[in-house]
Amino acid sequence: METTKFAIPEIIFGRGSIKYAGQCALRNGAKKVFLVSDSGIEKAGWVQRLMDVLETAGINWIYYPSVTANPRDFEVEQGAEFYLKNGCDVIMAIGGGSSMDTAKGIAIIASNGGKIRDYEGANRIQRPLPPMVFITTTAGSGSDISQFCIITDVKRAVKMSIISRTLVPNISIVDPLILSTKTETLIIQSAIDALAHAIEAYLSRIASPFTEPQSLKAIDLIMRNLQHAVETRSLDSLEKLSIASIAASMAFSNAGLGAEHALAHSLGGHFDMSHGVVHPILLTEVMRFNLESCPAKMADIGRVVLNKRLGSDEETAMEGIEKLDEFFASFDVSLKLHEVVKKNDKKHLEPICKMAVNDACNLTNPRPASWQELLKICQKVW
Amino acid sequence: METTKFAIPEIIFGRGSIKYAGQCALRNGAKKVFLVSDSGIEKAGWVQRLMDVLETAGINWIYYPSVTANPRDFEVEQGAEFYLKNGCDVIMAIGGGSSMDTAKGIAIIASNGGKIRDYEGANRIQRPLPPMVFITTTAGSGSDISQFCIITDVKRAVKMSIISRTLVPNISIVDPLILSTKTETLIIQSAIDALAHAIEAYLSRIASPFTEPQSLKAIDLIMRNLQHAVETRSLDSLEKLSIASIAASMAFSNAGLGAEHALAHSLGGHFDMSHGVVHPILLTEVMRFNLESCPAKMADIGRVVLNKRLGSDEETAMEGIEKLDEFFASFDVSLKLHEVVKKNDKKHLEPICKMAVNDACNLTNPRPASWQELLKICQKVW
Numbered sequence: 001m002e003t004t005k006f007a008i009p010e011i012i013f014g015r016g017s018i019k020y021a022g023q024c025a026l027r028n029g030a031k032k033v034f035l036v037s038d039s040g041i042e043k044a045g046w047v048q049r050l051m052d053v054l055e056t057a058g059i060n061w062i063y064y065p066s067v068t069a070n071p072r073d074f075e076v077e078q079g080a081e082f083y084l085k086n087g088c089d090v091i092m093a094i095g096g097g098s099s100m101d102t103a104k105g106i107a108i109i110a111s112n113g114g115k116i117r118d119y120e121g122a123n124r125i126q127r128p129l130p131p132m133v134f135i136t137t138t139a140g141s142g143s144d145i146s147q148f149c150i151i152t153d154v155k156r157a158v159k160m161s162i163i164s165r166t167l168v169p170n171i172s173i174v175d176p177l178i179l180s181t182k183t184e185t186l187i188i189q190s191a192i193d194a195l196a197h198a199i200e201a202y203l204s205r206i207a208s209p210f211t212e213p214q215s216l217k218a219i220d221l222i223m224r225n226l227q228h229a230v231e232t233r234s235l236d237s238l239e240k241l242s243i244a245s246i247a248a249s250m251a252f253s254n255a256g257l258g259a260e261h262a263l264a265h266s267l268g269g270h271f272d273m274s275h276g277v278v279h280p281i282l283l284t285e286v287m288r289f290n291l292e293s294c295p296a297k298m299a300d301i302g303r304v305v306l307n308k309r310l311g312s313d314e315e316t317a318m319e320g321i322e323k324l325d326e327f328f329a330s331f332d333v334s335l336k337l338h339e340v341v342k343k344n345d346k347k348h349l350e351p352i353c354k355m356a357v358n359d360a361c362n363l364t365n366p367r368p369a370s371w372q373e374l375l376k377i378c379q380k381v382w
Numbered sequence: 383m384e385t386t387k388f389a390i391p392e393i394i395f396g397r398g399s400i401k402y403a404g405q406c407a408l409r410n411g412a413k414k415v416f417l418v419s420d421s422g423i424e425k426a427g428w429v430q431r432l433m434d435v436l437e438t439a440g441i442n443w444i445y446y447p448s449v450t451a452n453p454r455d456f457e458v459e460q461g462a463e464f465y466l467k468n469g470c471d472v473i474m475a476i477g478g479g480s481s482m483d484t485a486k487g488i489a490i491i492a493s494n495g496g497k498i499r500d501y502e503g504a505n506r507i508q509r510p511l512p513p514m515v516f517i518t519t520t521a522g523s524g525s526d527i528s529q530f531c532i533i534t535d536v537k538r539a540v541k542m543s544i545i546s547r548t549l550v551p552n553i554s555i556v557d558p559l560i561l562s563t564k565t566e567t568l569i570i571q572s573a574i575d576a577l578a579h580a581i582e583a584y585l586s587r588i589a590s591p592f593t594e595p596q597s598l599k600a601i602d603l604i605m606r607n608l609q610h611a612v613e614t615r616s617l618d619s620l621e622k623l624s625i626a627s628i629a630a631s632m633a634f635s636n637a638g639l640g641a642e643h644a645l646a647h648s649l650g651g652h653f654d655m656s657h658g659v660v661h662p663i664l665l666t667e668v669m670r671f672n673l674e675s676c677p678a679k680m681a682d683i684g685r686v687v688l689n690k691r692l693g694s695d696e697e698t699a700m701e702g703i704e705k706l707d708e709f710f711a712s713f714d715v716s717l718k719l720h721e722v723v724k725k726n727d728k729k730h731l732e733p734i735c736k737m738a739v740n741d742a743c744n745l746t747n748p749r750p751a752s753w754q755e756l757l758k759i760c761q762k763v764w
Contacts, residue, residue, distance in 0.1 A: 001558075001621060003396030010547070011592065014385030165392070176383075209625045210393065213599055239383060243591045 004208040006254045007165050008145055009134075009172040011246065015235070017175045018135060021050055022057025024171045025090050028131035032060045034088035036079070036103040037095050038067040041137055044181045050094050050135065062086045064106075067099045070159070070272055072152045073116045076105030083110045092133045096190070097141025097150070097275075100134050104149040104167050107132055116151050120160040121360055125167070132169035137178045139241045140190025140276065142197055142249030144172040152269050159269035161360045168253070174246060176239040184230055187241070188331050189276020191226045194218060194245040196279040199287070199301060200258040201251035203294055204364040211255040218248035219304045227330065256364035259356075260286035263374055266356040270348060271341055280328035281337055284321050285381050291317055293367035337382045349378045386590040388636045389547050390527055391516075391554040393628065397617070399557045400517060403432055404439025406553045407472050410513035414442045416470035418461070418485040419477045420449040423519055426563045432476050432517065444468045446488075449481045452541070452654055454534045455498045458487030465492045474515045478572070479523025479532070479657075482516050486531040486549050489514055498533050502542040503742055507549070514551035519560045521623045522572025522658065524579055524631030526554040534651050541651035543742045550635070556628060558621040566612055569623070570713050571658025573608045576600060576627040578661040581669070581683060582640040583633035585676055586746040593637040600630035601686045609712065638746035641738075642668035645756055648738040652730060653723055662710035663719055666703050667763050673699055675749035719764045731760045 012020055025033050033054060037047045042065065054061050064079055083091070083106055093103035105116050107129040112119070119125055136144040143149070149162040179187070195218070201207060202215035221244035229237035263286070264278040291298050291314075299313035302320025305327075310316040334340050353374040356362060362369060394402055407415050415436060419429045424447065436443050446461055465473070465488055475485035487498050489511040494501070501507055518526040525531070531544040561569070577600070583589060584597035603626035611619035645668070646660040673680050673696075681695035684702025687709075692698040716722050735756040738744060744751060 001396055003394060003399045003402070005392070005394050006390075007392040008388075008390065010387070010389040012385060012387050013590070013592070014383055017385045020385070208395070210395070210628070213595055217595055246592070 001208070004206065004210065005165070006208070006210040007147065007168050008250050008253065009169045011145070011172050011174065013174045013242075013246070015175065015177050017173050018046075018049060018178070019053055021053045021092065021133065021135060021173060022059055024133045024173065025054065025059055025092060026057060028090050028133065028170055030059050030090035030131075032062065032086065032088045034083050034086070034091045034106070035061045035063045036067060036091065036093040036099050036106070037063070037065060038099055039065065041095050041099070046094055046137065046178060050092075062088060067095060067102045069098050069274060070152050070268065071098050071102040071105060072154050074154065076102055076116050076151060077109055079106035080109035088130070090131045090133060092135070094135040094137060096136065096138040097143045100136065100141065100143035101149050101151060103132060103134070104143070105151050108149070108162070116162070117153055117160060119162045122163040124162070125164040129166050133171045133173070134169045135173045135175065135178070138182065138186060138190040139179055139238070139245035140193035142194065142245060142252060144169060144174065145246055145249035146253035148253065150265065157270050158355050159265040161265060163360055174242055176235060176242045179238040179242060180233065180235060187230060187238070188226070188333060189274065190245065191222050191229070191241050192279050192328070192333070193275045194241070194248040195222045196260060196275070196283050197252040197257065198222070198248035199283065200260055201248070201255040202301060203290060203297055203366045204255040204258060205366055206364055207255040211251040214247040214251040216300065216304050218244040218251065219301060221247070223305055223327065230331070257361040258286065258290070258365035259362050259369040259374060262356040262359035262362035262365070263353070263378070265359050265361065266352045270352050271345070273340060277334065277340055280333045280335055281340070281381050282377070284324050285377050287321050287324075289369065289373065289377055290365065290367045337378060346382065349375060353378060383590070386588065386592065387547070388590070388592040389529065389550050390632050390635065391551045393527070393554050393556065395556045395624075395628070397557065397559050399555050400428075400431060400560070401435055403435045403474065403515065403517060403555060404441055406515045406555065407436065407441055407474060408439060410472050410515065410552055412441050412472035412513075414444065414468065414470045416465050416468070416473045416488070417443045417445045418449060418473065418475040418481050418488070419445070419447060420481055421447065423477050423481070428476055428519065428560060432474075444470060449477060449484045451480050451656060452534050452650065453480050453484040453487060454536050456536065458484055458498050458533060459491055461488035462491035470512070472513045472515065474517070476517040476519060478518070478520040479525045482518065482523065482525035483531050483533060485514060485516070486525070487533050490531070490544070498544070499535055499542060501544045504545040506544070507546040511548050515553045515555065516551045517555045517557065517560070520564065520568060520572040521561055521620070521627035522575035524576065524627060524634060526551060526556065527628060527631035528635035530635065532647065539652050540737050541647040543647060545742055556624055558617060558624045561620040561624060562615065562617060569612060569620070570608070570715060571656065572627065573604050573611070573623050574661050574710070574715070575657045576623070576630040577604045578642060578657070578665050579634040579639065580604070580630035581665065582642055583630070583637040584683060585672060585679055585748045586637040586640060587748055588746055589637040593633040596629040596633040598682065598686050600626040600633065601683060603629070605687055605709065612713070639743040640668065640672070640747035641744050641751045641756060644738040644741035644744035644747070645735070645760070647741050647743065648734045652734050653727070655722060659716065659722055662715045662717055663722070663763050664759070666706050667759050669703050669706075671751070671755065671759055672747065672749045719760065728764065731757060735760060
């Protein structure tokens with residue numbers, strides 16, 4: 001086997017585990033925590049809860065609340081100024097992918113200077129970042145586990161992938177109690193995001209024996225628990241989605257993703273859409289495109305999705321993909337691009353696909369995909 | 383679920399990956415590396431190879447060669463003096479569990495002072511350790527992944543378990559090429575050590591969804607590959623044992639172990655024996671003792687060992703244990719205590735078992751075990 005790397009944060013998982021946030025900050029030398037979140041989490045009361053935990057631990061903090069969905073370049077650059085001006089030493093985020101990616105972007109600029117676009121791509125960060133302690137409020141983005149940071153370049157209207165081992169936070173606190181305050185839509189979108197991570201990571205050209213079992217575990221948990229979690233909101237099933245998201249994140253952070261995420265970044269950057277919206281539209285079509293390159297691995301996914309073995313690899317793989325289509329259709333999500341993009345905007349698909357081929361995620365897709373092939377996929381799912 | 387923690391080092395895995403040792407030391411701020419190994423690894427040429435790698439990276443090093451099997455308290459205390467006198471800043475070990483545990487012991491004393499016995503048990507280390515980069519030369523001890531350090535207390539003649547998250551090294555380099563220079567005995571003993579880790583961690587009272595899949599993966603890989611690895615020495619099968627050892631270590635480091643390891647520490651400390659010798663004698667008898675407390679989980683192990691499902695959990699569990707007995711018998715290893723302990727020494731079993739009940743590993747055994755029950759187990763396998 002060629003050299004493979006596997007890096008994840010220290011994980012603290014469990015109901016009520018937010019209470020350990022103060023100790024975690026102290027263990028990383030915190031005197032003044034830079035706390036990143038958004039108004040939704042504030043309203044749900046979690047920001048106040050976290051502030052109370054920090055105060056009990058005797059830690060100063062400064063709050064940076066201005067996180068928007070799909071964080072933009074100028075926002076993290078402003079945040080870094082604010083971080084430095086206030087002499088902070090540990091960055092803590094409580095929120096979904098947007099809050100955590102904002103925190104990562106701020107950490108990069110505060111310690112390495114320059115503009116965030118200087119770090120686009122893999123391994124461009126030279127100097128160490130301040131310690132990061134993250135508390136995820138969704139079970140999907142994986143930013144709390146991964147070495148990825150996705151920031152929108154406003155001028156080019158594209159989501160940049162910034163990938164570096166130093167973007168793995170020091171500690172990730174996952175408290176399933178927090179999930180119980182999320183909307184149905186967010187639970188579905190997050191779980192489908194995690195499912196897309198797990199599938200693309202499993203098929204990645206650099207998947208390894210350390211990432212593959214994590215992918216399959218995540219697929220299994222999401223297929224068996226998402227419907228039930230949406231219907232009942234039972235803490236047990238939300239907890240299982242949480243575990244699935246962590247497993248999927250361990251996989252994609254170390255194995256990379258594929259063409260579907262490359263497209264999702266470009267489409268999402270252009271039309272300001274979140275991943276969770278794009279995956280049910282694109283994922284199975286990209287799997288059909290990739291099938292010829294990896295029928296055995298696609299069959300492994302099929303076996304987990306179907307929970308049974310069929311005759312041939314091809315048969316299992318194809319039936320698995322169809323089952324995924326049915327699975328997506330069973331939720332209240334869009335299944336075609338025209339449902340989420342205006343008719344007039346179809347003309348933008350070509351430049352979007354030309355952008356997507358250069359996304360770092362496209363490098364690990366099992367079948368090389370040109371922009372013309374990506375465009376064909378987009379047209380099929382229009 | 384109650385709060386559970388999962389912490390592992392950054393792992394760099396692959397044939398020839400020893401070449402990254404210099405970069406890894408530099409990333410941890412190395413100016414002068416304290417290099418720990420033993421004469422066996424030296425003779426095999428790996429110490430020189432590592433010194434060459436460090437020199438190419440422009441890093442100074444000082445070599446500490448005096449590692450013996452089952453490292454003793456006074457040795458790590460001497461090592462710490464040597465470390466401090468030489469102004470080192472990163473500890474690197476290349477070797478098996480003994481070299482790595484020596485390095486950990488030195489790291490503890492060099493940064494926290496006192497005597498090594500002050501740190502026996504769980505979470506007794508207060509101050510941060512120097513960065514540690516480990517290169518394992520066996521596929522079993524797991525010290526390269528785990529938060530465990532086992533040092534013999536010479537006066538009490540017992541192996542002390544020292545357990546702390548800070549004992550997880552910063553980086554673990556696993557190069558399967560190094561395994562190809564090991565003896566048959568060492569390959570078998572190491573794999574059986576990893577198998578015992580995987581099984582005890584799976585049954586542990588604090589096993590979690592993060593550790594359980596790693597345990598089952600390790601058991602599967604060892605059952606399917608050890609015989610072939612011994613017969614052919616093929617790099618592919620040695621690599622699989624390596625992956626198994628990493629998976630088992632991720633599991634036991636975070637889930638803990640059980641009564642079998644508690645006994646193995648006390649027996650090993652008293653009679654100066656390595657783990658690999660004790661496991662084939664004790665493991666299945668401890669599993670029989672534990673069976674009533676965890677039939678479903680014991681059946682999961684049975685299904686992996688047998689590679690099939692039987693009627694009931696109890697049937698699958700029992701047949702799995704018998705299959706493990708057969709598996710051990712198929713190698714050239716001792717299966718009874720009297721083969722490795724002198725007849726005269728039988729009288730020491732009682733004090734040994736009284737020591738073992740207090741070993742930290744006994745706390746996570748699925749069925750509470752008194753010293754009398756441990757003694758019964760030892761008598762059964764005499």
